[in-house]
Amino acid sequence: IESLDGVAAAKVSGGLEEEIHINIDEPRLAQLNIPITQVATRLAQENIDLTGGRLKDGQAEYLVRTLNQFRTVDEMNDIVIARRNGVPIYLRDIAQVKKSHKDRTVITRINGREAVEVAIYKEADANTVAVARAVKQKLRALQDEFSRTGSAVRMEIVADQSHFIQQSINDVLSTAFVGGILAVIVLYLFLRNWKSTIIIGLSIPISVVVTFFLMYVSGISLNIMSLGGLALGIGMLVDNSIVVLESIDRYRQRNLPPEQSARQGTVEVGKAVTASTLTTICVFLPIIFVKGIAGQLFSDQALTVTYSLSASLLVALTLIPMLSALSFGKQSAPRLQTIADKTAEFHGFRSAGGVLGRTLVATAAVAVVWAGLVLATRSGLPTLLLGLLPVSFVAVSAWYWHSFAAYVSHAPLKRRLTRAGVVGLFVLIILWFLRASSLVHWGWPGLASVALVGAATSFWGAELRHAGTLYTAFLLRLVGGSLVALARMLEFVIRPLEKAFDASFAWIRRNYPPVLDWALAHRWKTLGLATLLFVVSVAAFRLVGTELIPEMSQGEFYADVKLPAGTPIETTETVLQRMRKAVQDFPEVATIYTVAGATSKSSFSAAEERENIGQISFRLKPGILGKKEERVMDRVRQVFETFPGVEVKFARPTLFSLKTPVEIEIVGYNLQGLEDVAKEVMLRLHRVPGLADIKSSTEGGNPEVQVIFDRRKVAMLGLDIATIANQIRDKVEGDIATSLRRRDRKIDIRVRATDDVRHSLLAVRNLSVNGPNGVPIPLAALADIRIERGPAEIRRDDQQRVAIVSANVVGRDLGSTVRDIRAQLAGLSLPAGFTLEISGQSTEMAVSFASMRFAILLAVFLVYLVMASQFESLIHPFVILFTIPFGLVGVIWALLLTGESVSVVVLIGVIVLAGIVVNNAIVLIDYTNQLRGQGMSK
Numbered sequence: 001i002e003s004l005d006g007v008a009a010a011k012v013s014g015g016l017e018e019e020i021h022i023n024i025d026e027p028r029l030a031q032l033n034i035p036i037t038q039v040a041t042r043l044a045q046e047n048i049d050l051t052g053g054r055l056k057d058g059q060a061e062y063l064v065r066t067l068n069q070f071r072t073v074d075e076m077n078d079i080v081i082a083r084r085n086g087v088p089i090y091l092r093d094i095a096q097v098k099k100s101h102k103d104r105t106v107i108t109r110i111n112g113r114e115a116v117e118v119a120i121y122k123e124a125d126a127n128t129v130a131v132a133r134a135v136k137q138k139l140r141a142l143q144d145e146f147s148r149t150g151s152a153v154r155m156e157i158v159a160d161q162s163h164f165i166q167q168s169i170n171d172v173l174s175t176a177f178v179g180g181i182l183a184v185i186v187l188y189l190f191l192r193n194w195k196s197t198i199i200i201g202l203s204i205p206i207s208v209v210v211t212f213f214l215m216y217v218s219g220i221s222l223n224i225m226s227l228g229g230l231a232l233g234i235g236m237l238v239d240n241s242i243v244v245l246e247s248i249d250r251y252r253q254r255n256l257p258p259e260q261s262a263r264q265g266t267v268e269v270g271k272a273v274t275a276s277t278l279t280t281i282c283v284f285l286p287i288i289f290v291k292g293i294a295g296q297l298f299s300d301q302a303l304t305v306t307y308s309l310s311a312s313l314l315v316a317l318t319l320i321p322m323l324s325a326l327s328f329g330k331q332s333a334p335r336l337q338t339i340a341d342k343t344a345e346f347h348g349f350r351s352a353g354g355v356l357g358r359t360l361v362a363t364a365a366v367a368v369v370w371a372g373l374v375l376a377t378r379s380g381l382p383t384l385l386l387g388l389l390p391v392s393f394v395a396v397s398a399w400y401w402h403s404f405a406a407y408v409s410h411a412p413l414k415r416r417l418t419r420a421g422v423v424g425l426f427v428l429i430i431l432w433f434l435r436a437s438s439l440v441h442w443g444w445p446g447l448a449s450v451a452l453v454g455a456a457t458s459f460w461g462a463e464l465r466h467a468g469t470l471y472t473a474f475l476l477r478l479v480g481g482s483l484v485a486l487a488r489m490l491e492f493v494i495r496p497l498e499k500a501f502d503a504s505f506a507w508i509r510r511n512y513p514p515v516l517d518w519a520l521a522h523r524w525k526t527l528g529l530a531t532l533l534f535v536v537s538v539a540a541f542r543l544v545g546t547e548l549i550p551e552m553s554q555g556e557f558y559a560d561v562k563l564p565a566g567t568p569i570e571t572t573e574t575v576l577q578r579m580r581k582a583v584q585d586f587p588e589v590a591t592i593y594t595v596a597g598a599t600s601k602s603s604f605s606a607a608e609e610r611e612n613i614g615q616i617s618f619r620l621k622p623g624i625l626g627k628k629e630e631r632v633m634d635r636v637r638q639v640f641e642t643f644p645g646v647e648v649k650f651a652r653p654t655l656f657s658l659k660t661p662v663e664i665e666i667v668g669y670n671l672q673g674l675e676d677v678a679k680e681v682m683l684r685l686h687r688v689p690g691l692a693d694i695k696s697s698t699e700g701g702n703p704e705v706q707v708i709f710d711r712r713k714v715a716m717l718g719l720d721i722a723t724i725a726n727q728i729r730d731k732v733e734g735d736i737a738t739s740l741r742r743r744d745r746k747i748d749i750r751v752r753a754t755d756d757v758r759h760s761l762l763a764v765r766n767l768s769v770n771g772p773n774g775v776p777i778p779l780a781a782l783a784d785i786r787i788e789r790g791p792a793e794i795r796r797d798d799q800q801r802v803a804i805v806s807a808n809v810v811g812r813d814l815g816s817t818v819r820d821i822r823a824q825l826a827g828l829s830l831p832a833g834f835t836l837e838i839s840g841q842s843t844e845m846a847v848s849f850a851s852m853r854f855a856i857l858l859a860v861f862l863v864y865l866v867m868a869s870q871f872e873s874l875i876h877p878f879v880i881l882f883t884i885p886f887g888l889v890g891v892i893w894a895l896l897l898t899g900e901s902v903s904v905v906v907l908i909g910v911i912v913l914a915g916i917v918v919n920n921a922i923v924l925i926d927y928t929n930q931l932r933g934q935g936m937s938k
């Protein structure tokens with residue numbers, strides 16, 4: 001897998017990894033006064049292959065090699081470790097050699113069955129979906145290989161980031177497609193002309209294609225955000241085209257020629273359309289300079305919308321006027337119809353049965369020949385369907401066969417033969433040069449066949465041109481008839497919608513003028529009502545919460561499990577399996593994946609490893625998303641709360657790195673002081689409603705056996721602390737002395753004391769230290785051995801010790817939660833030299849919100865500059881800008897009615913809204929100014 005393009009690494013965890021253990025008899029070793037380091041040294045000395053150079057013997061040359069690496073485990077028993085009184089001490093005399101496995105640090109299971117995990121990391125610039133597709137293809141090949149060899153290995157994907165990405169991209173594409181269809185339907189309801197609707201509808205695919213080209217040039221990939229920007233711009237792509245086409249249509253209703261109507265209509269609204277597009281672009285461009293998570297997320301979207309709107313403006317000012325000036329089919333259709341009618345008239349006196357029989361025979365012959373070619377070349381279904389073109393071409397030609405003699409003029413036979421011979425010879429010479437240049441590898445039969453086809457084409461050129469004209473007429477009539485039938489069908493389907501639309505639009509046209517007249521007659525009352533609505537909405541905005549970014553529901557979540565410090569991994573594994581069994585039968589759960597000894601924010605790939613922690617990952621059945629997923633998570637949380645002494649923290653996998661919603665960072669120099677302050681902070685956080693999974697980095701320190709040497713005693717015996725410490729480490733943890741080579745891998749050989757020494761605190765006290773004159777000294781005689789609790793972890797930030805208290809937010813927004821936390825921590829007294837700061841997502845939210853506020857102000861300023869240059873006035877832009885605050889009224893009430901919070905996603909929507917709401921006002925003000933210029937009063 002690591003050899004695949006885009007894969008950075010593949011990390012294996014779980015299962016058993018083979019290791020050879022040399023279990024030393026510690027009392028026997030001490031009795032013989034052999035240090036454990038000597039055993040490791042002798043093993044390394046005996047397990048060696050070296051080259052000795054080259055040896056020349058006469059005319060022969062030899063390579064000298066010493067081959068003494070271990071081949072089997074049993075041969076290690078015969079190694080001489082030392083000699084005592086001339087008697088060799090073999091390894092088998094002081095140790096037991098056996099095959100075993102490395103100490104387990106991670107235990108993984110899928111639905112209760114033990115498994116080995118392979119976490120695959122992609123390169124930084126690699127595409128997630130492409131890498132995942134390549135990995136899945138390789139896994140299928142490996143699974144097939146395992147199946148052929150009869151292996152019982154079964155592979156299952158437990159976490160796949162590309163699935164959510166691909167699903168999101170598909171959703172965005174389908175949304176964009178549906179949006180485009182709805183936009184075309186709305187256009188038809190207003191225009192009631194399929195030609196105009198199709199002309200405007202063409203602006204969508206053309207603008208999208210241009211946008212893709214600009215995205216490729218800019219290095220923007222098709223991701224969720226860029227496609228989201230494209231979907232966002234689908235509705236805006238037709239705005240410019242609608243305005244231009246409506247202006248052209250007004251001039252055509254005055255009976256002006258099509259070209260003049262297109263020219264004058266486009267010129268009339270060209271400046272307004274350009275200004276409205278530039279205002280929207282000016283709104284999106286500042287997003288590129290936004291900092292924090294918002295800038296990382298939405299810069300691609302801003303560029304995509306900018307590209308699509310620029311393309312739509314170009315289409316509206318060039319393609320739409322050109323298409324509007326054309327008269328489709330009014331010149332070409334009669335000419336083709338005349339040809340078809342004349343040929344039909346000529347053979348109309350013939351027998352219908354003879355014409356039909358000749359047509360069927362010719363069609364069947366061509367179909368049989370084409371099918372034979374498909375079978376001979378072993379082509380697929382697409383090639384077979386492609387045969388419809390030559391078959392239909394021959395069928396049309398056979399039907400109108402009698403017209404060829406009457407309507408096709410021929411040159412003299414001699415001239416036609418001469419021309420055919422010249423063309424065939426020319427084609428043959430060209431093919432011969434290509435064959436000589438190795439560009440074509442055909443034989444002479446193939447070259448001759450192509451030359452004959454060229455000659456025949458030249459001989460019957462007039463007939464082929466006439467047949468092509470008839471075939472074109474046939475296709476145009478077929479396509480035209482199909483389109484007319486489709487249009488009639490669509491009209492029938494949307495006729496109820498047309499009636500409903502007509503009724504509602506007629507009601508608006510009846511009632512809007514009186515409302516407008518009243519507003520113009522009572523200007524101050526209108527302004528007062530609008531201002532009152534805006535003030536009430538701003539006051540209601542206090543009820544809207546704030547958060548950094550909404551959590552994405554992927555149908556997956558995980559629970560980080562923590563047991564008391566010092567819990568062995570075997571106990572952690574047992575507890576995890578009890579918890580798994582308690583929720584295994586939930587109908588919404590598809591797969592449960594457990595990891596004992598590690599946790600990770602991505603639900604796989606261990607990031608933190610300790611024996612007392614673990615993780616339970618849940619993959620739900622398809623369709624369990626959003627509120628359903630929340631309910632499943634709450635039920636699982638309630639079940640897990642019944643397990644005593646177990647801390648559980650729930651979260652969802654993220655596609656990008658985000659901190660915990662709430663993090664309290666305590667800075668201080670003293671570890672005990674940090675722990676005391678963290679406990680007090682946790683106590684106060686429990687009083688804040690909406691906080692869950694409260695956790696401190698100082699909790700649950702690991703129990704330690706601390707060995708404190710008496711330096712005076714060590715010095716009196718002529719020993720040093722470093723040597724003694726290394727002996728203790730080698731006996732308890734062990735030392736990798738060397739390795740046993742097996743095929744293409746190496747198996748470590750670990751030298752250490754037996755399990756009864758390593759698993760007993762009393763045995764550690766009685767560990768023997770090699771003293772002077774070979775007298776073993778117990779460790780307890782040289783050191784004070786204590787049982788203490790050390791810190792679980794020591795974190796540093798800017799070289800200073802810190803403690804982190806984290807929590808999740810459930811059932812409320814992040815902004816109000818942080819305000820309540822500040823109120824609870826306001827009266828907390830800290831020791832001297834200690835500081836406290838609220839961080840986490842709240843800090844990222846503050847940075848993003850401040851940057852977004854600047855982007856909004858910059859967008860409004862840029863919009864004002866564009867409009868001021870457009871209207872050559874400093875007053876008219878202010879009139880248009882007044883639409884932006886009143887546009888926020890709808891935003892505020894929409895958030896209140898839906899229960900959503902303000903996030904960076906909502907602020908992006910507000911920025912987009914600032915560019916959209918001014919477009920209608922720009923067109924209205926521009927047209928009003930034109931009417932005033934023509935002499936109308938205000």
